[in-house]
Amino acid sequence: xxxxxxxxxxxxxxxxxxxxxxxxxxxxxxxxxxxxxxxxxxxxxxxxxxxxxxxxxxxxxxxxxxxxxxxxxxxxxxxxxxxxxxxxxxxxxxxxxxxxxxxxxxxxxxxxxxxxxxxxxxxxxxxxxxxxxxxxxxxxxxxxxxxxxxxxxxxxxxxxxxxxxxxxxxxxxxxxxxxxxxxxxxxxxxxxxxxxxxxx
Numbered sequence: 001x002x003x004x005x006x007x008x009x010x011x012x013x014x015x016x017x018x019x020x021x022x023x024x025x026x027x028x029x030x031x032x033x034x035x036x037x038x039x040x041x042x043x044x045x046x047x048x049x050x051x052x053x054x055x056x057x058x059x060x061x062x063x064x065x066x067x068x069x070x071x072x073x074x075x076x077x078x079x080x081x082x083x084x085x086x087x088x089x090x091x092x093x094x095x096x097x098x099x100x101x102x103x104x105x106x107x108x109x110x111x112x113x114x115x116x117x118x119x120x121x122x123x124x125x126x127x128x129x130x131x132x133x134x135x136x137x138x139x140x141x142x143x144x145x146x147x148x149x150x151x152x153x154x155x156x157x158x159x160x161x162x163x164x165x166x167x168x169x170x171x172x173x174x175x176x177x178x179x180x181x182x183x184x185x186x187x188x189x190x191x192x193x194x195x196x197x198x199x200x
Contacts, residue, residue, distance in 0.1 A: 002051045003076035004161070005067055007083040007106040009139075010057040018126040019060060019138040021154070022082040022106075025124075026053050028158040029165075042066040051165050052076065064109035071113065080120040080164065081110065082157065086134055088125025090146060091153035095122050095160070095176045097169070103134075120169050122157060 006022030014020050030036060030046055030053070037044035037055060043066040046053040052074055056066035067079070083106055088094060098117045101107040110119070129137045142150055156179075164172040 001074050001076045002078045002080065003067075003070055003074065004051055004053045004165075005063075005070075005079065005081045005110075006053070006055050007060060007063055007081060008055060009059050010055075014139070016141045017139050018084055018142060021084040021124045021126065021150070023055050024150075024154050025082050025122075025157050025161060026055055028154050029053070029161050032158060032162075042069055045070070048165065060106045060109075062109055063106040064111070064113045067110055068113040078120065078169070079114060079118075080122065080169070081107070082122045082124070082161070083107065084126045084138065085123040086126060086128050086138070088123060088127070090125055090127040091149045092125035093122070093153065093157060093160075093176070094125075095173055097121070122160070124153060124157060 004026070006024075006026035008014065008020035008023030009017070015023075026037075026046070033048070035046055035048060037046045037053070039057075042056065042058050044055040044057065052070065054067065054070050056063040058066045070076075071079075083104060085094070085102060085104070087102060097120050099119075099121060100116070101111060107116070110116070126138065128134070132140065160172050160176055163175050
């Protein structure tokens with residue numbers, strides 16, 4: 001059994017904020033596969049084949065509490081977490097195992113319960129703002145000017161996630177590496193291919 005955690009905050013007021021990018025990816029995958037989440041005490045859960053998709057409902061700073069409950073219930077052999085990253089440009093994607101918390105309160109909370117050196121991660125860039133504090137910025141709704149960029153990114157990460165669910169982390173990482181080599185680095189989000197750029 002493998003556990004996939006999308007980080008975010010519960011409630012409609014947070015639904016379209018940058019901090020909820022992890023929730024958005026899981027929701028997109030579930031939508032594409034005709035699946036739905038079931039609400040339990042401290043999280044929403046979706047069981048699919050040999051994986052469990054989890055959206056903590058303990059708010060970001062206590063995400064580890066919900067994840068720990070899931071660990072105690074299902075004893076997963078592997079955990080993958082999907083979350084926003086202030087240090088990456090908007091819609092930039094990084095996939096790796098291990099690493100620090102990068103100042104992310106959700107990851108800090110997970111670190112109280114999960115060894116971070118074995119934690120699989122998909123980080124999605126949200127950039128920074130010179131006009132807002134980090135706390136305010138992550139809780140701001142995604143602006144209309146960036147909506148399409150995030151939608152493309154979420155769709156792409158959902159596809160990588162599907163590869164992980166069907167196969168394993170190494171296969172997903174290989175697919176991600178091939179995608180990075182195939183697509184232009186000129187586009188900040190890494191979404192636009194060289195051929196598409198030539199047509200513009």
